[in-house]
Amino acid sequence: MTAGNTRRSAARAPRMAAAGAIAVAGALLLTACGDQTEGAKDTGGKEAAGSKAPLFDKLPKEIQDAGVVKVGSDIAYPPVEFKKDGKTVGIDPDLADALGKELGVEFQFNNGTFDTLLTGMRSGRYDIAMSAMTDTKDRQEGIDPESGKKVGEGVDFVDYFTAGVSIYTKKGEGKDIKTWDDLCGKKIVLQRGTVSEDLAKDESEECVKDGKKKISMEAFDQDTEAQTRLRAGGADAGSSDFPVAAYAVKTSGGGKDFELVGDQVEAAPYGIAVSKKNTELRDAIKAALEAVIDSGEYQKILDKWGVADGAIDKVTVNGGS
Known part of the structure; x- marks a missing residue:
């Protein structure tokens, strides 16, 4: 899976983005964001x-x-x-x-x-x-x-x-979604405050300009919440930084829940x-x-x-x- 600068509009860049050809297979032998401040430790000496x-x-x-x-x-x-x-x-x-x-x-x-x-x-x-x-x-x-x-x-x-930013779908349901253009009239889930959200808003405006339906968006505090929503069938696709999306594809449900679609963009x-x-x-x-x-x-x-x-x-x- 190689990165591509295929955006129609000059949109903003991602929360995180891994440019270059980071292959999914073997690329992420990985295993991480929350809400309680961890207690300060003694720093004496x-x-x-x-x-x-x-x-x-x-x-x-x-x-x-x-x-x-x-x-x-x-x-x-x-x-x-x-x-x-x-x-x-x-x-x-x-x-x-x-x-x-x-x-x-x-x-x-x-x-x-x-x-x-x-x-x-x-x-x-x-x-x-x-x-x-x-x-x-x-x-x-x-x-x-x-x-x-x-x-x-x-x-x-x-x-x-x-x-760079990637799109992912439920396993076996990505055949009709290869680019951001294909999300017009569909629903996407993502993390609030990220470049994925900015990108989705920009692309939704482009959909309307082209006479198509806008992209429906549901934003969450955490990316893992967006994944849960997609897994349950509450959206057509999700978007996040490529390493994060690829990690979810590799690990969620033992690799049976999601698949990456299209190229990553906005490196x-x-x-x-x-x-x-x-x-x-x-x-x-x-x-x-x-x-x-x-x-x-x-x-x-x-x-x-x-x-x-x-x-x-x-x-x-x-x-x-």
Whole structure:
């Protein structure tokens, strides 16, 4: 299954998107987003231990003192981040652990619904948001994608992965759906606040312009809820970032529930969101990610989760469009 830029309209990019030819077969030996904040842990003595890490001095003093980077994440988005045996696992947690070793601090994941993560970061609940979040100009500038109006302070992104949006259906029911055009007059389920939702709205408008029926949409707080709705026959199709959709296809019902249809579209970068006021933390994370890539640990993590084709070659800040 290869990525394709086949959109009719110049729509926005996905919550997460894995560009390139990430094959479904053998591509996802994966196993993750929720709503209760995990309790803070005792960080006594961590500053002294952390100060020996190679990039500790790049961190803001308050992070050095705390010994912790508080991460806002929707921990129900497998394989990016999810719960397994009571632990937070996935691509993002593994990368965060690697960043923590370079910086000498713990990256502590706190569960929240996806569309509240940036608000939580701005309020100080989180230091960063890391949750398969697509780096877009709208998010950089604090623009509401529907109204086009500025609704809040924008954020900076340290980009760490690339992915695209996919459509999936119940097994054996995808023969009439190959592209977004085929969803005109049909119902789709997806996660609220994601690029899949933005894309569905844009494509629905195109359907109406072409004299067809609009796309009916049902949005949920979590992607897993959308999958449950589709599994029960409550929609014609679902949409999410390719790695997530492919993981659901591979694992749900032992691979008997869903199938991917068509190509993934809208390849775009995932970014770690940081307040524009906290450039010191942003630059420290960028330096740590560069070190993780140079050491080879980055490649090992992506290989572990079967998403190596989404790897980046160079760390950029605000590379989304």
